[in-house]
Amino acid sequence: MYEIIRRDGLAKRGRLHTVHGVVETPVFMNVGTAAAIKGAVATTDLQEIKTQVQLSNTYHLHVRPGDEVVNKLGGLHKFMVWDKPILTDSGGFQVFSLAGLRKIKEEGVYFNSHIDGRKIFMGPEESMRIQSNLASTIAMAFDECPSSVASREYIEASVERTTRWLVRCQEEMKRLNSLPETINRQQMLFGINQGGILEDIRVDHAKEISKLDLDGYAVGGLAVGESHEDMYRILDAVVPHLPVNKPTYLMGVGTPINILEAVDRGVDFFDCVYPSRNGRHGHVYTNHGKLNLFNAKFELDTRPIEEGCQCPACRTYSRAYIRHLLKAKEMLGMRLAVLHNLYFYNNMMEEIREAIENGNYAEYKAKKIADMTEKTC
Amino acid sequence: MYEIIRRDGLAKRGRLHTVHGVVETPVFMNVGTAAAIKGAVATTDLQEIKTQVQLSNTYHLHVRPGDEVVNKLGGLHKFMVWDKPILTDSGGFQVFSLAGLRKIKEEGVYFNSHIDGRKIFMGPEESMRIQSNLASTIAMAFDECPSSVASREYIEASVERTTRWLVRCQEEMKRLNSLPETINRQQMLFGINQGGILEDIRVDHAKEISKLDLDGYAVGGLAVGESHEDMYRILDAVVPHLPVNKPTYLMGVGTPINILEAVDRGVDFFDCVYPSRNGRHGHVYTNHGKLNLFNAKFELDTRPIEEGCQCPACRTYSRAYIRHLLKAKEMLGMRLAVLHNLYFYNNMMEEIREAIENGNYAEYKAKKIADMTEKTC
Numbered sequence: 128m129y130e131i132i133r134r135d136g137l138a139k140r141g142r143l144h145t146v147h148g149v150v151e152t153p154v155f156m157n158v159g160t161a162a163a164i165k166g167a168v169a170t171t172d173l174q175e176i177k178t179q180v181q182l183s184n185t186y187h188l189h190v191r192p193g194d195e196v197v198n199k200l201g202g203l204h205k206f207m208v209w210d211k212p213i214l215t216d217s218g219g220f221q222v223f224s225l226a227g228l229r230k231i232k233e234e235g236v237y238f239n240s241h242i243d244g245r246k247i248f249m250g251p252e253e254s255m256r257i258q259s260n261l262a263s264t265i266a267m268a269f270d271e272c273p274s275s276v277a278s279r280e281y282i283e284a285s286v287e288r289t290t291r292w293l294v295r296c297q298e299e300m301k302r303l304n305s306l307p308e309t310i311n312r313q314q315m316l317f318g319i320n321q322g323g324i325l326e327d328i329r330v331d332h333a334k335e336i337s338k339l340d341l342d343g344y345a346v347g348g349l350a351v352g353e354s355h356e357d358m359y360r361i362l363d364a365v366v367p368h369l370p371v372n373k374p375t376y377l378m379g380v381g382t383p384i385n386i387l388e389a390v391d392r393g394v395d396f397f398d399c400v401y402p403s404r405n406g407r408h409g410h411v412y413t414n415h416g417k418l419n420l421f422n423a424k425f426e427l428d429t430r431p432i433e434e435g436c437q438c439p440a441c442r443t444y445s446r447a448y449i450r451h452l453l454k455a456k457e458m459l460g461m462r463l464a465v466l467h468n469l470y471f472y473n474n475m476m477e478e479i480r481e482a483i484e485n486g487n488y489a490e491y492k493a494k495k496i497a498d499m500t501e502k503t504c
Numbered sequence: 505m506y507e508i509i510r511r512d513g514l515a516k517r518g519r520l521h522t523v524h525g526v527v528e529t530p531v532f533m534n535v536g537t538a539a540a541i542k543g544a545v546a547t548t549d550l551q552e553i554k555t556q557v558q559l560s561n562t563y564h565l566h567v568r569p570g571d572e573v574v575n576k577l578g579g580l581h582k583f584m585v586w587d588k589p590i591l592t593d594s595g596g597f598q599v600f601s602l603a604g605l606r607k608i609k610e611e612g613v614y615f616n617s618h619i620d621g622r623k624i625f626m627g628p629e630e631s632m633r634i635q636s637n638l639a640s641t642i643a644m645a646f647d648e649c650p651s652s653v654a655s656r657e658y659i660e661a662s663v664e665r666t667t668r669w670l671v672r673c674q675e676e677m678k679r680l681n682s683l684p685e686t687i688n689r690q691q692m693l694f695g696i697n698q699g700g701i702l703e704d705i706r707v708d709h710a711k712e713i714s715k716l717d718l719d720g721y722a723v724g725g726l727a728v729g730e731s732h733e734d735m736y737r738i739l740d741a742v743v744p745h746l747p748v749n750k751p752t753y754l755m756g757v758g759t760p761i762n763i764l765e766a767v768d769r770g771v772d773f774f775d776c777v778y779p780s781r782n783g784r785h786g787h788v789y790t791n792h793g794k795l796n797l798f799n800a801k802f803e804l805d806t807r808p809i810e811e812g813c814q815c816p817a818c819r820t821y822s823r824a825y826i827r828h829l830l831k832a833k834e835m836l837g838m839r840l841a842v843l844h845n846l847y848f849y850n851n852m853m854e855e856i857r858e859a860i861e862n863g864n865y866a867e868y869k870a871k872k873i874a875d876m877t878e879k880t881c
Contacts, residue, residue: 162828167544167835171820192803192828199804200824208820426569427576443548443585447577451539451569458544458835 128315128342129374133484137366137393140483143343143374146313147204147212147264152374152395153479155386155472156180156214158403161187162197162207165403166465167458170209175439176466177473180212180264182398185257186221190240190247194260202262202310214398215263217254217296217319219270220347220379231271233288251295259303262310267345268296270319275352282323286332293318293336315342317376323348324357326364333368343374343396350379350399359388366393383412383475383499387492390479397476402468407461409453412471414498420450420464438470439463505692505719506751510861514743514770517860520720520751523690524581524589524641529751529772530856532763532849533557533591535780538564539574539584542780543842544835547586552816553843554850557589557641559775562634563598567617567624571637579639579687591775592640594631594673594696596647597724597756608648610665628672636680639687644722645673647696652729659700663709670695670713692719694753700725701734703741710745720751720773727756727776736765743770760789760852760876764869767856774853779845784838786830789848791875797827797841815847816840 133140141152157164157178183203188194200206203213222229222236229238235250254269270289273282297316304312318341322329336344346365349358369375376396377389386397402412409420413433431441440449440463452460482491510517518529534541534555560580565571577583580590599606599613606615612627631646647666650659674693681689695718699706713721723742726735746752753773754766763774786797790810808818817826817840829837859868
């Protein structure tokens, strides 16, 4: 199901075969939290911006419109009209970051909906059932993402519970995939490594979950406030203990430089809200650094966001026009900036894949980072 | 510049030749207040939804980004990247509806910006200069739109001043169009008939302004709170006194039925915020009436907004999905609903043109209204 086409140092140029088509890796998955990418981006726009995988959030879809509703409508692919791969997260991260009062027990988590306050219970089985209802291509295991300031004792106990939950997820998915009424009976399961920034706990956990024959392995609980150095240190320690012949997914990461560094450490799946969130706030990526389009110096700037860029915004519109739209709070300004940013990320992943194939990833990475940080624009 | 291809009763099937191409009438102009149609609709979307003319608001563009800025960027066409006709209003309506404290004098109007409160003066010459800076295809004369509850005395005096202002507009545009630095030296001017719902004042004013050889004539000051019957009565009285061999524009109108009725009375230019505003609120037009997509009955409705509709929303997405997006406050829901509504209006205008050409406008209109009001959906 997953094959490595080429390695360059630790960097992996892979290919994941799924029931919804092939994913060329390294890949940046585009976040569509509530079954839509924020910024008025439709699935019909995604081909133009080189999107391979769309990522939706289990927790959000469970509370609205409800996974049962999506299931009755034929699953997320039919609902959004997208026939390529979709990854759903487990809901765990949102339970811990968004939900109100919550209580963690061995069976799962009791919490209140952030929308209407109603009581919800979610454990490994519930998360798997919801994701099976959504019929995503790849489901994520239900885990706890402990606070970055939690004690060693808390993290140890939490990680052990996450392992027990993972076993339950695997069993429940096996059962769900065997049911005739299941929409996607070939749903894949990725497990999640946790352990905060404590290398020994991370490594022990990685070894433990590697014993289970999962479809992929994620590193979770990073990019939650720790330094970039801590993130890279944990990747240096953990990735070698995850199965190299499986996809390696760094959750919620990150800046273009974070991605370039993580690829160099063997990671090949990414997702992050940065490009869409930054776009909505007028911050756009270029190969010469990030621009704040609200800056007055762009008022009369007839150039596209980036010269030569083939995204739907740059092919037609000027910085001056997009700046005006953003200042006038016209949604179109957000849409154009988001389309550009997602294209920038997706296009960078294409460059990364090419560099690994050509065996010159180190040079590519060094030049890309130097250009992006030279601050000439 | 304007030719009548065919008449069917009072209905006109016309063609306006402009420096930015031909406008086939009757036409519905799509409102892009601040140089963008609200709902994240770009000029690159407009061909797909059959837009012929884009309408922008002089007052809004004067305060942001500033008409001088748009002028330095080459005018509205270059700014928005749209090479077909653009009509700009005079700013008068916004001065009277949006601005804070204002004082009307013979020379023009003193008022405060609704954005930052700064004092602005706008008179006929200023409005023409701003519109010349914007370089629209068609400029509207600066007029006063008196309150619908104003006294006969007030309306009489106001209409007389509007006539004097119109003469000044015509002189100033002539001067501006003769300047070498003017971007669009073939800018057209439409005059505006006023007079509230007082037929005699309206008719006298129509006769008066018809003496000036303008490029088109608008009926303003309707659809501001009066009944539909009053609107139709005024059109019945006034349109016969406007030059038939010039475009006839009913400003700010209206519902599909208003348009069908006004076409039957000789009107062939329209504009209205309804399709975009209603779309943003989840109200969508169909040939069987308007739907409120927030209604629970659409939760599992896999049909497009309208079966057979060729708009970008209906070609791909279901009512259930768009309803979910609107409920989740995803901008994409608004974009899809707005695209559908504008397509509905623009497509209806195409049907209207065809019906007039075929000489069966009365039957077409009767059937269209019957279908739209049968309330079966």
